[in-house]
Amino acid sequence: MKLPAIDSNYLVDILLKLLFTPSPSGYTDRVVHLVCEELERLGVPFELTRRGAIRATLKGRVSQPDRAVVAHIDTLGAMVKGLKENGRLQLVPVGHWNARFAEGARATLFTDTGQLRGTILPMKASGHTFGPEIDNQPGGWDHVEFRIDSRVSDLNGLLRLGVHVGDFLAIDTCPEITDTGFINARHLDDKAGAAVLLATIEAVQRECPDLPVDCHPLFTISEEVGSGASAALHQDVAEMLTIDNGTTAPGQNSSEFGVTIAMADQSGPFDYHLTHRVIQLCQEFSIPHQRDVFRYYRSDSAAALEAGNDVRTALVTFGVDASHGYERIHLDALESLARLVGVYMQAPPLFSRDRYEMGPRAGFPTQPG
Template structure:
């Protein structure tokens, strides 16, 4: 299958996705957006009880299926306590460090639908007041939300609709540079979701027949460990998580290639399927890196833990500063899209 990556459409869709607040547990709006996108492009899909969306394209072989997944839930927080000074103590949603969001603007999503702005800061931020401001630990005891309303106490904050359990989302701060870099929070994993959604649109628009019936599973609970681990059709043989490649010391992944994961914290991915992806990358001249992520898990590993009898693999764009203010390059997105295209057009790894 000829690669049909549409750079402009994919990047435009990515910007829309990262700007829709969707911390795990608060994903109805983005899943509705995705549903409307699929409807507008005549893509058949279902919604699961957990709120995920699964688009299905019938292929020549209807007995053995494939599934590719990406997740659109993100890191975030919830209001744990309304303090006596009207500010908010937080509890994390997903795995990150408080220093990664210190100083970030945020939105408090109240039960009434009202959105209230704020900033995530240390309580002891001012160096003119707190001598040890730089030395104190960044943790739930010291991090709080400074609410952008005239609130002086707990009663004031409650009076404008804030309550314990309200979700807090972090500003994406999306930027695409002239040098091809894309900087934003939540590229994990909305970059992959944009790739899959644009790819599905193209397949339908061009009436391309796939070799196998293929499902495109947009999950909404990956960051808390139980995303694409249910509602998997019994015919699925191969399960691919399209998710970010982690970059740092000792890692092979970079911001320009597609990263193929051989092992993460759950153990090795399916060897033959992983090598099938490597073979496809070589044959199609796709720039790739093999890597191992020691502190990482995916929807594919969650599906294995749930007991599904599938072959699982993982690849995706390299994301710098993951779970913080992230960055990738259009070259990495292109290479990832090319591997998606090559994989979906290929025969299964045992044929």
Template sequence: MTKYPNVMETKQLIKDLVSIPSPTGNTKYVIQFVAKLLAEIGVETVKNRKGGLIATIPGQDESQHRMLTAHVDTLGAMVKEIKSNGRLKLALIGGFCYNAMEGEYCEIETVNGKIVTGTILMQQTSVHVYKDAGSAERNQANMEVRLDAKVENEADVRAIGIEVGDFVSFDPRVQLTDNGFIKSRHLDDKASVAMLIQLLKRIQQENIILPYTTHFLISNNEEIGYGGNSNITPETVEYLAVDMGAMGEGQRTDEYTVSICAKDSSGPYHYGLRKHLVDLCKTNHIGYKLDIYPYYGSDASAAMKAGYDVVHGLIGPGIDSSHAYERTHEDALVETERLLYYYVQSEFVE
């Protein structure tokens, strides 16, 4: 049996996932990719009406269920306006800052499936022309997309098929370093999607009998707040969101352990489940950090706001520079995968 977790396999899977554009609202291709992978290991899936993917593994107790989620949708944008000079204004999808995408390569997908590349720039980029090139505010009014096409006006842009409402995705610039780091956009939350796929693969390969019927939701609307707030069976007792751990000044989360969230902007996560996750880490010598994420919401908190009567929790690998050019280390992936492995085989909290 291949050693688990196989971190090189996980990192390659993350690389594959982040390389498939999937801004919230346009996740069809990455959902198809995940469904195909799961079918190859014998896991059946169904799609919900929102386009998310659900896999269910029967357990010894079918009267009580457990649910795990990770989201495959990412930050992105839409074409807001075609300017008279042939450049594009953007409307952002998801919560992030304009300065985090300045200078980024991007792709515009037309409704006919044509891909046009471009670069997201300040209108005042050239220091030889604009005195305020460095000081101008990075915002919707000042930032634009320079298309890699011979266009000089609005009519030229529409002639190549681009229209208001077309989706814009960012180049992930994924890189795996020799010393174990993975740098990329969209590690939030495709790193966790990869880990759930790996977990399902091990469950299948080793014929692991789970104590409870367990649902795995690959959600596709988390970045706009409602990815995992539906398709929760009445039998579901515990709901665990697997997402990124937020790093920064005042945070304990790092790039080398699994982060267990005690509270985010939605309020505290279930105290009993949080203690259970910590106990699993201590018993199995898993590196972890407890933390509070001040400006954060998850699929689990969305489920609570939707009114579901479940025990909810949130864990994930520590990821630096969230909603920008992100980075984590394979150690965080290993520790998160190990906690997931022991968690799905554990008993419910009291």
């Protein structure tokens, strides 16, 4: 095994392409095509589920017990709940995020016939009109509306524009990369994880293609609404490493630098042996890392297990400040994470008996104690 050299320019370039491709959960076809085109360019075979989850294959010397590495390409967003008499739109969120992060956001409305631009605003948006009432008005999705950038001021105008209940809104990502290496944008969860996975694939294909066992990069399309990897796994996958965001907030041990390894989330502990294999790889290859536990968090790993997959799961993350808001990460975490995923792809399988769904006691591991 060796540390692959990650092409940082490629990583940032593909991240920006992902960020500029709208993909709220339920409206992900465009980003699916983008990732498929990139896999074709890299020469990686893949197949799609009916709804568009991507299952790629990096061939190894043997096919079992094979592994998967997963990132999700769907994001938060919104949907039209109602058409208002004042020509504006009532919204509901797609995914779980607070309306205070939506106030003032620019967005694209996708109708049956085209796209319309606009802004999400609180009901009282003019300080010159409402004065202190702006600060006292309640928050929440029932107290914001979407203002379309068209000459429309009533319900009939909305109907003429072809707006319907159930139309999707994609929130502008507004990315900015500073000369200090910080990346600010919406939807870094988990566009940054998908960029890490693609950058790792590029590096492994270029530098260390002789993998010990088949590895299946997966790109899921419904993680933000809970189903995620529930329907994208190959049935013989024994290990699944999920790439997603960590939360750098008070009371957490995550960091915007290095790799943050999740020991547990609200769904429970991750697989002990796979998690400690990841920690061991960080230690062996001097990849900076820290451990954390997330209380209000779930990922593709939970979706895979809840769907009945008997698979070992672990979660490795890049630290995100203001997760599900206007997020910030650092390039250092993305590069560290890509190096870790690269050596993990080269590592031997955890246990040879894992090639069987059911087996004898012989070869079953024991935790220290």
